[in-house]
Amino acid sequence: MEKSLTFNIHTRLKGTLARTGEIITPHGTIKTPAYIAGGTNATVKALTPEQILSTGAQGVLANTYHLMLRPTADIIQKAGGIHKFMNWQAPTFTDSGGFQVFSLGMAYKKGIDATSHTEKGSSKLAQHSKDQLAKVGEDGVWFKSHISGEKIFMSPEVSMELQHKIGADIHMAFDELTSPLAGREQIISALNKTHKWAERCLECHNKLNHQHLVKNEPLQSLFAVVQGAREEDLRRKSASFLGSKDFDGYGIGGVFQPEEIPEVLTWVNTTLPENKPRHLLGMGAQPADLFLGVEYGIDTFDCVAPTRQARNAALFTYHGRINIKNAQYKEDFTPIDKDCHCYTCQNFTKAYINHLFRADEILASTLASIHNEYFVINTVDRIRESLENGTFFEYKKEFLENYYGKEKAQKYLK
Known part of the structure; x- marks a missing residue:
């Protein structure tokens, strides 16, 4: 099928995995490496689109889980897609909702976050608890809305349908992110689901893109998400498996500290195909993330930390x-x-x-x-x-x- 994304590599830095290039999308070109502004609810908090542009932002990433709750993907579709809805004409990304498997599941109310290795207030990580708002199964995830309490099911197919309605240029496949405290058995189980879900996402994505083609609408792109925690064999296995599939690019998920970036990204980026873009999900809370990410082969980043920290002075x-x-x-x-x-x-x-x-x-x-x-x-x-x-x-x-x-x-x- 015709592709909506072109990735060109311009320069490489000898002795590293770093490169410069460009990602060409239906809504413009991203010069890489680039930082993508975190716009969870189709807005970069506290900023107008004109103010976002004034910062030099080349793209915005929104979150499927949050947008499905409000205003709903149907409303965004009726508005003409996310670009028209938020008056942002540059490239857009959407996360799949996979991070919420972690944040509303194992991490919920346990004091665990995406940059922490420790669990505050509990010496043992429960497999499930009554507080969790997400329960993971083989076919998908049951979420309990953190807004209304309503039960919602998200599968790879549902995530793809929602993301295509939202209409971003680049989507992420639905994945399961494990807690930093997860054992190897749990990591393997999550990785197996992530791979099965990625294949289902790709099949559904291609069908939906065919519908766009018939309607003469812009095609959308899909990135697989490489997981495997801090296990070298699992990271390489994930990168090899997903790298063999016809995805447009790759997101790299996980929960790790800046000093762990060189090792994890070396495993992943020496295994992934070189000719496709790589996005480091949720990293950029501090400058070390950026330098190390680029040095070890990252093309784009996203993180909500800069504006979150700004709101806290x-x-x-x-x-x-x-x-x-x-x-x-x-x-x-x-x-x-x-x-x-x-x-x-x-x-x-x-x-x-x-x-x-x-x-x-x-x-x-x-x-x-x-x-x-x-x-x-x-x-x-x-x-x-x-x-x-x-x-x-x-x-x-x-x-x-x-x-x-x-x-x-x-x-x-x-």
Whole structure:
């Protein structure tokens, strides 16, 4: 079948898996590597589409699970698809809802998150509990809506139908993400389901794309999601199995720390086909993720952390993260970062943003989110430039030492 996505590799960095290139979609071209803005509910929180564009964002990723609950995929389809619905004409991605298997299932109310290896408040991870809002079976997952309590079933076919109604350029296959605390037996079981579900997603996706073709509508693309936790044989098995199928690209799922990125991505990206794009799901909460991800073969990232942290007054600077609500900034009439060219830094001071947060003004979230989103997107843009001009390692060392300090940065510079 005719493809809706073209991926071209332009340059490679010798001795690494890093490369630059472009992903061409029906709604525009993404220069890679690129950071994709997290827009869970068809919005990057606190920002208008024009403000998102001002940060340099090349694309937005929304979440199928959340959009199926509200406003519903049917309403988005009636609006003409996600691009018209949210007035965003650049490329879009949708996650499958697979992350919710983890976040509303094993992780729910246990204090486990996507960046933690520990379980807070419990020494043993229960297989199931009455608190969980997701129950996994062979055919799919029963969710209990965190909004209404309604029971909802999602299968690979349902996920594909929902994503095609939403109408993003790039979809993710429905997968099962396991907890960091899962044992090998559970990881294998989840991986087997992920592979079976991926095949079902691909079959359904092709049928739906054929309908688009008949109706002269834009075709949509599908990425498989490689799982396998921190088990080398399972990661390679997953990458090999999914890499042999006719997917348009690959998402890499998992729950791991930045220092684990080199090892996990080496397993995966030396096994996946080289001529297709690779997306690192939910990573980008800190700069080390970005440098290590690119160095080990990642083309695109997404993460909601920059705007989430911004709404909580945590702001990125080229000399580390700061809490703008701290008293030391009440009379600081300099920008968040003197080297930053975002709208916020060009027009406002730390003192003003400190005041907005202390006064609980909505504008605080907007200005902080513009800055953090720009900071992360611009960092990846500069990484791309450093790959093209051969200065990647110098830029990586300078940036990470400035951000973390020379001593802490060493674990990312090995």
